[in-house]
Amino acid sequence: MEKYRVIEIQRNVYAKNDEEAAKVREKTREENVFLLNLMSSPGSGKTTTLVQTITRMKEDFKIGIIEADIDSDVDANTISKTGAKVIQLHTGGMCHLDASMTSQGLDTLETNGLDLVVLENVGNLVCPASFDTGASKNAMILSVPEGDDKPLKYPKMFRIVDALIINKIDALDYFDFDIEAVKERAKALNPNIEIFPISARTGEGVQAWCDWLGKQIKTWNGA
Amino acid sequence: MHELGIVINIVEQIEDFAKKNSLTKIDKLVLEIGELSSVVPKYIEDVYPMAVEQTMLQDTTLQIIIVPARVLCKDCHTVFNDITNKCCPKCNGHNLKLVRGQEFNIKEIVAY
Numbered sequence: 001m002e003k004y005r006v007i008e009i010q011r012n013v014y015a016k017n018d019e020e021a022a023k024v025r026e027k028t029r030e031e032n033v034f035l036l037n038l039m040s041s042p043g044s045g046k047t048t049t050l051v052q053t054i055t056r057m058k059e060d061f062k063i064g065i066i067e068a069d070i071d072s073d074v075d076a077n078t079i080s081k082t083g084a085k086v087i088q089l090h091t092g093g094m095c096h097l098d099a100s101m102t103s104q105g106l107d108t109l110e111t112n113g114l115d116l117v118v119l120e121n122v123g124n125l126v127c128p129a130s131f132d133t134g135a136s137k138n139a140m141i142l143s144v145p146e147g148d149d150k151p152l153k154y155p156k157m158f159r160i161v162d163a164l165i166i167n168k169i170d171a172l173d174y175f176d177f178d179i180e181a182v183k184e185r186a187k188a189l190n191p192n193i194e195i196f197p198i199s200a201r202t203g204e205g206v207q208a209w210c211d212w213l214g215k216q217i218k219t220w221n222g223a
Numbered sequence: 224m225h226e227l228g229i230v231i232n233i234v235e236q237i238e239d240f241a242k243k244n245s246l247t248k249i250d251k252l253v254l255e256i257g258e259l260s261s262v263v264p265k266y267i268e269d270v271y272p273m274a275v276e277q278t279m280l281q282d283t284t285l286q287i288i289i290v291p292a293r294v295l296c297k298d299c300h301t302v303f304n305d306i307t308n309k310c311c312p313k314c315n316g317h318n319l320k321l322v323r324g325q326e327f328n329i330k331e332i333v334a335y
Binding site: 007014 | 229236250332
């Protein structure tokens with residue numbers, strides 16, 4: 001009988017993804033491309049927020065967008081009207097983007113010469129939080145109709161992001177949404193989180209978010 | 224549902240490892256899954272046969288070890304594992320840190 005051995009591997013399952021993510025970061029650093037991973041639930045206003053952001057920032061930065069969805073190119077179509085370079089990535093049923101998919105997206109987009117690339121992740125507050133995409137910074141959107149309990153329900157997402165956009169503040173009067181409670185809950189999970197209450201519909205608060213993002217891009221690109 | 228993609232990725236990592244270490248046959252794969260990791264052990268078991276089909280792991284058995292969550296109270300240094308508790312059961316403090324329960328590891332393989 002052949003001799004068998006028990007081989008200890010003790011390797012984190014996400015290790016391979018982390019290696020890929022490090023490669024993405026190395027590449028974007030070399031090319032001076034700032035990669036923002038934008039996450040949220042479906043319907044939180046990611047695309048509308050992006051359109052507002054691009055409109056305000058396109059004078060100063062060359063912008064590319066990677067739209068990830070299980071299917072369709074509705075969002076890519078909307079974004080392309082702003083004049084930003086955009087590609088649509090179909091995840092084929094996957095509920096999150098990982099680093100190797102991000103890397104493929106960056107290659108397809110041809111990032112050379114761009115200052116900012118936004119990765120619009122699949123609408124989901126759960127698994128995108130577990131997969132490092134290799135982004136320079138991570139941001140999420142929580143919209144008022146979703147409720148102020150979301151930091152309690154999806155703590156991991158709130159823990160890993162650098163910035164939290166609270167969207168649809170123009171609808172605050174119609175919902176039992178305690179914005180101070182959200183801020184407090186998010187800060188308890190992540191003391192360094194930056195919070196931007198905005199309305200992507202009216203444009204309120206969007207400039208503060210763009211100013212923060214602009215500063216991050218300049219720091220990353222060494223300008 | 225992302226378990227299938229994750230298991231396919233694990234299979235690739237094991238095949239890589241087997242190639243590098245000149246292993247000819249694998250009998251068993253042992254995974255460690257934390258109670259608070261973002262995967263569902265039952266789904267991992269369900270998709271496993273599909274993910275290993277026509278790979279080196281085709282005839283392997285899968286064992287999953289569940290790692291219970293452990294929380295440390297940074298104020299009084301009590302360690303507890305009731306994760307439904309929002310505060311320390313001893314001093315009621317909120318200065319808590321999750322020390323175990325989020326891991327997802329390929330622990331070991333049994334191979335020839």
